[in-house]
Amino acid sequence: MEEKFKERIDQYKVLWEYENKIYSRIANLRLIVLLASLYMTYLLVKMQGHLMVFAVAIVFYGSFIYLVYRHQKIKEKLDYYESMKLINEKYVKRMNEEWHSFPDTGEELLDEVHPYALDLDILGERSLFQKINTTHTWYGRKKLASVLLAPDFTEEAIVERQKAIKELMQDLDFCQKVEGATAKRKKAMNNPEKLLNYAKAEGDFLKGKGWRRVATILPWVIIALWAVGYVAHIHLLITGTLILMFISYGFQFFHAPRIGEVKGMLGTIIYELNEYVYILEVLKEKEFISPYLKELSNVLFKDQVNALDALKKLEKISSKANVTTQPIVAIPLDAILLWDLKIVFALEDWRKTYGQQVEHYLETIGEIESLISLSVLGHVEEKVSFPLVAAEGRFITGKQVGHPLIKQTVRVCNDVNMDQEIFVITGSNMSGKTTFLRTIGINLVLAYAGAPVLADQLACSMMKIYTSMRIRDDLTHGISTFYAELTRIKQIIEAAKEYTQMLFLIDEIFRGTNSNDRILGATSVVKALDSLGTIGAITTHDMELCQLNDTIDVTNYHFSETYQEDTIQFDYSIKAGPSTTTNAKYLMKMVGIELIQ
Incomplete structure (x- = not known):
């Protein structure tokens, strides 16, 4: 590839x-x-x-x-x-695996208390967002982040999104053209809040149509009087012209704060408008097949009042407004042609025609950009598939499911078959337990967004995802690692009470306390989650948790390793049953720590 x-x-x-x-x-x-x-x-x-x-x-x-x-x-x-x-x-x-250098990580969009984003590497350094993001508009980035952080689509909507993304996967040229329209920008476009606030506002700059007539007629009067006075050497006409110019400029100077506010708004978006126009020109030439992409295209181009015309006209107004940024140009143009006043009137006409639709246009462009980003894995991965996502049930069934952030040449894929049960996964350090949890979680996030997943095949139900993996203390607020984990586990249990369909992924539960308390606490948590009807997976070094399958619906799995000439070899393949080995003493020996018997 x-x-x-x-x-x-x-x-x-x-x-x-x-x-x-x-x-x-x-x-x-x-x-x-x-x-x-x-x-x-x-x-x-x-x-x-x-x-x-x-x-x-x-x-x-x-x-x-x-x-x-x-x-x-x-x-x-x-x-x-x-x-x-x-x-x-x-x-x-x-x-x-050189995508780690991409500057846009989406980190500012990350909420550290999010149910799974930090643990599953959805946003931030070395994240899914960093790898697949091809968006450059403000709405595009926000839309991509939102569908990864909070996918909330119906079963039918996911199917339609899959059709759209599958179509984009088959047209790399189009995807790259859309990205190329804005790729020259070093940073993502700014929040168009000022433009949208103006577009939605009501009321005119000056009430009454008389002012528009004045703005239309007065420049011609000034030019005509000046020409006649100059050619005929009538000094009185020239003086009268200068007085009119002074009044014209003075009137605009009196309203300078309001005019400046409008021009300032235009000045902040003029360069970004070019990028939006480029994107729309690419989109207009594309004939989509999937219903969802057709629907999005219709939002932009179906009506006579369409997005491309709207932004081209706004771009033209912005360019004219930019002419008078220097006083040496602004003074004569405002005095003779009432330039800035005409800019305001032109913008008001634009607002009346397009103002209520412009936010929808920008959101639609962002949605198309986000769909293109979700198609990226299909362009760079040998093995992707579109999952079957069901609205009901609590299950995940997948064959050869892999982690999309691990390089293809070293990635190990595993089967998953979780049906209304809880996995207790044991195994040695670095054997692949945590990666397996993240593999399940990140592929579900992709599935719920309508994107392809890293699997030969995958079927799953729609479930809320909650995780507890990267637990950190907070010395500023006096919060220990153990207390932070307790808070996270409580959040998971409370969510299980609220949602009938939920999946949890807990790594090394209660690692911050002694073994007796850890086993007691972990046993209580697993039993509580099982009683609430949720499913999920928990990794642990405590073999006592493997005995839970005698009383509740728990299935034991493990990861293992082999030893050759003082080295540890991992196959990262999940196996049925509890683990029978540990590797702590071998790891200590490998790094040079002497074991004293």
Whole structure:
């Protein structure tokens, strides 16, 4: 699979090098034409406006403008090819465990008290989000995080999402084009809150249509009076024109705070609007097959009042507003053309036409971006499948289920068959117990989001997921590791009382206390969770917990190891029954700690 991305990288390298040669030639030609234009200007002055020289000068200046335009277009191509090359390099990194260097980890979206996010590496450093995220818009990132942290879809909705993501998995070109539309941005787009607040607001800047008429007519009056006064040498008209300009500018200066607020909002989004427009242009050309993607596309393009028109018009208004950022330009334009006032009026017209839909447009773009991210595993993994997700029941059945954050070449997959029961998993240190729990959890998160999972096949019911793995103390608030774990376990038990369909994953239960209390506490917790009808898995070194299968519905599993010449070999394969070995003394010996008998 890696080869297809390397081929794309080579392809974009060749295209970039070809266009770069043209870019350099045009740069040289631009300089020559500019010098020629300046020389013709010199001759024009020297020969007092000779017609032939004038015509040649026009040709040179026209050619220079055309070359500037062509230069910019080639620069856009170079940026695009560079972006696409980098995108494909990122896909290769996803396959070689180099994705840990990706800067966007989504860590600021992580809630440390979340039921499973921290334990299952959903967000943060070395997380699922970091590996699969291809979003760049604010809504795209938020949407991807939300479906991973709180998937709340019906069985039917999951099926429709699976169809959409499967379609995206089959069209890598489209997925990369959408990512490429915004990939040149170093950071994700900002929260468009100011724009949305304005779009939803009511009321006009100035009441009454008379002000709009004034803004339309007054510039023509000013220009006409000035022209007549200048040509006819009527100083009174020129003076009157200057007074009108002063009144015009003064009126806008009086309303400067409100105008500045609107222009400030536009100034913060002008560069981001380009990216949204690029995405929409890519989306508009795509004919979707799956019902859900069609539905999303219809939100953007079905009506005459559509997303692309809305954002293009807003982009145009923003560009005009950006013209008057410098006072030396703003003063004459505002005095003569009432430039800023017209910007406000244009924005109000835009708001009346598109204001109520714009948030829905941005959310829809973000949803498509998040679906593309959820298709990434299908592009970089050899073995993925779409699970069968049932609304009822408490079960997980999977064949050769693997962890998506472990490199393919070292990943070990296991079967899972949990049906209204609790697993007690024993085994030596580093044998794979914790990874097995995380493998179950992270694949369920993907399943509930409608994404492909790392398994030959997987069937599961829809359950709330609660975990207790990475327990940390909090010295600031005087909370020990043991107390923090107790709090987490209590959260799991309370959730089991609330939800009839729930799965728990607990690693090394009560590791922070003595063995007698640990065994007693762990036994009580497992019995309590069993009585509440929940299912799940618990890892432990306490073999006494394996005896729970005599009284409640518990199934024992274990991981084991072998020893060769003072080294430990793990196969990371789950096996039926309790563990019969330990490896602490071997690990101590391996690191050089002398065992005193």
